Amino acid sequence: MIELFEKEKALLVTVDVFSLRSQGMKIEDEKQELRELVKTAGLEIVDEVICHYDKPSPSLFIGSGKAAELNLVAAQLRIDVVVFSVDLSGTQARNLEEKLGCKVIDRTQLILDIFALHAKxxxxxxxxxxxxxxxxxxxLTGKGTMLSRLGGGIGTRGPGEQKLELDRRRIRSRITRLKGDLEKVHSHRELIRKKRKEDDVPLVSFVGYTNAGKTTLLNSLVNEHQLADDSLFTTLDPLSRTLVLPNHQKVVISDTVGxxxxxPHHLIEAFKATLEDVREADLLIHVLDIAHPLRYSYYQSVNTVLQELNCQDKPTITVLNKVDKLEDASWLERYKIDFPNSVALSALKKENLDGFLALISQKVSNVFEKVELSIPLDKMSLVDLIYREGKVEKVRYTSKSVIVSAFLPATVTNKLSSYVNRK
Incomplete structure (x- = not known):
């Protein structure tokens, strides 16, 4: 027997507060982004409202009159959950739930719920x-009775479809255990990272606005088929793959959450383990949906997060993705000027991937360099070292030595400097 579950009915409230107004994104654009987030969370959008205020109310965030109006709308449309585009304090959320008579979700809780759906x-x-x-x-009030009476669904579901614990004492105990377990994971990842550095394998990390096409591009490069659809936040877990570049250099490429x-800053902090690959990267690939009307705003939003991570000065390639969806391709040359160090391609149609890989090779060439070495025949162990640590392009033998052309890490080249053929 197949059970059918109705989607929760949602009323969306986009709040425009003049004193908090974000730069670079209009209120209609914020409304559209909220709509996409809510759809990704699996809710049914029944109605949408925009509110304008000079500053937020301490008790409700919105005005009491607007709260009364939303209460009527929620009752008439049988709304299950009201989703706000802003972050609410605990007091504001509780007061709003009492005023509206239904569940209230703010921006952070919505994003966390989507994270829970996609954590693997x-x-x-x-x-x-x-x-x-x-x-x-x-x-929580008391022992979580407020959320308990509101039932399950969005705001109460944890990763893997489990229901979140709502008892204060058990929550504190669970938090302590999770922190301990994550510290062990962090230590393990540090060992892996240390080994990669010892092997002189550069790390190339993909970043970008959610749904920009990062995972699709990574899949196109490594011929794999990880989850890559039109939902937001399909990549929560950092995906790392090994890639051999056209110059035979090996790199690790890492996909990150959009x-x-x-x-919110506290979300960046909460998922700092997921974003460690960005901090440790030798090269960043900023994937931008160049066909999106908010391309400039999204580009700036990603750069703002990179600044929060202290990664704004890392070597970066900007990928102008989805060129196949541009309505007017003549604008592409302008975009290449507006977005420096960029390459235009279509990850979906695998257009200009060779040019992209060549640019990566160029950017990480300071990590690996092409050299020619003359290794004496009685030093064949050094040839083994070259094969082990680098990428051998050509080998030829003379009566006294082995001539090896290879791409080597700078550390290995320095060790073998006395055998390098200087031109």
């Missing part, structure tokens, strides 16, 4: 659950 690895699930519990703890406009 044990590490990703632990990060999500920890962030959710730390968010919920100060918002960024958002005005991504």
């Amino acid at each position: 690895s044990p590490e990703g699930k632990m990060q999500v659950e920890l962030a959710q519990l730390e968010y919920l703890l100060p918002r 960024f958002l406009h005005n991504l």
Whole structure:
């Protein structure tokens, strides 16, 4: 027997507060982004409202008159959940739930819920659950009776379809355990990172606004088929793959969770383990949906997050993705000027991937360099070292030595400097 579950009916409230107004994104654009987030969370959008205020109300965020109006709308349309585009304090959320008579979800809780839906690895699930519990703890009244009476669904579901714990004492115990488990994971990842550095394998990390096509591009490069659809945040867990570049150099490429406009700082901190690959990267690939009307705003939003991570000065290639969807291709030359160090391609149709890979090779060439070495025949162990640590392009033998052309890490080249043929 197949059970059918109705989607929760949602009323969307986009709040425009003059004193908090975000730069670079209009209120209609914020409304559209909220709509996409809510759809990704699996809710049914029944109605949408925009509110304008000079400053937020301490008790409700919105005005009491607007709250009364929303109460009528929610009752008439049988709304299950009201979703706000802004972050609410615990007091504001509780007061709004009393005024509206239904569940209230703010921006952070909505994003966390989507994270919970897409977390796949044990590490990703632990990060999500920890962030959710730390968010919920100060918002519970008593032993969580407020959320308990509101039932399940959005705001109460953890990773893997489990229901979040709503008892204060158990939450604190669970938080302590999750932090301990994540610390063990962090230590393990540090060992892997240390080994990669010892092997002089550059790390190339993909960043970009959510749904920009990062995972599709990575899949096109490595011929794999990880989850890559039109939902937001399909990549929560960091995906790393090994790639051999046209110059025979090996690199590790890492996919990361999509960024958002005005991504809350505490969420960046909560998922810092997921974003470690960005901090440790030798090269960043900023994937931009060049066909999106908000291309400039999204580009700036990603750069803002990179600044929060202290990664704004890292070597970066900007990928102008989805060129196949541009209505007017003549604008592409202008975009190449507006977005420096860029390459235009279509990840979906695999157009200009060769040019992209060549640019990566050029950017990481300071990590690996092409050299020719003359190794004496009685030093064949050094040839083994070259094969082990680098990428051999050509080998020829003379009566006294082995002539090897190879791409080597700078550290290995320095060790073998006395054997390098200087031109």
